[in-house]
Amino acid sequence: MMPQRPIRFCPYCGVPVVSRFLFGQERPTCPECGWIYFADPKVAAAAIVEEEGRVLLTRRVNEPYQGFWTLPAGFVDAGEDPARAAERETFEETGLEVQVTDLVGVISGREHERGADIVIIYRAKRVGGTLRPGDDADQVGFFDRDRLPPLAFRATRRALGVE
Structure with a gap:
């Protein structure tokens, strides 16, 4: 910790x-x-959104790991359902409206001072919206799993099965 x-x-x-x-x-x-x-632990929620075998990632504008890529994710607000937080964060960072379909897993271990202690990873499907960067992302896109850009966090690498 x-x-x-x-x-x-x-x-x-x-x-x-x-x-x-x-x-x-x-x-x-x-x-x-x-x-x-x-x-109290800080809790974040992330979404794995895939289309045509490609996974949605966002490029970070903030430190740590500025310029590296990660799943759309962010902190769960007090009283907020973590699945709704994953949907909200995905919309804020990518412009895509998504619906959580299932729980992928829970990853623990804070990676940096301002980070989450617990990251809840969901699978989600696109239900609307227009792909565009927003909030704390300056680029967004879908990537083939065998051609991923540099990833920011251990939690992202673990969620995508590359660590």
Whole structure:
């Protein structure tokens, strides 16, 4: 797990937190109101969209891995169904409307400081839209699996079976 920035103040009453051994580990705790910090995992959802044996990928405009390619993916918002997040992210990044058809798998392990701890991979089919880059992608396209461009993340490589 990647190190997180330290929690220094209670988000509810603003008092500096102290470290206490609770629930099996040291946790930032508010000595005033009793709030305990539990680090929640960051969850992302990705879509594998294939047409005519080719897989949809997006080229990243942001670091890390700027200029490398990945599946359309992004963070799941609080209260959001992860399958809907995969559909939403695919539309935001590629302009394609997709419908999740099944769960491919779950990949764990944060790859960089701002990354997800858990990536849920879905298979999805195109139901509409027009292919165009958007959000944090500057190019999008379908690629033959034996001629993939440089891939950004271990999770993408694992999802596509190339690692």
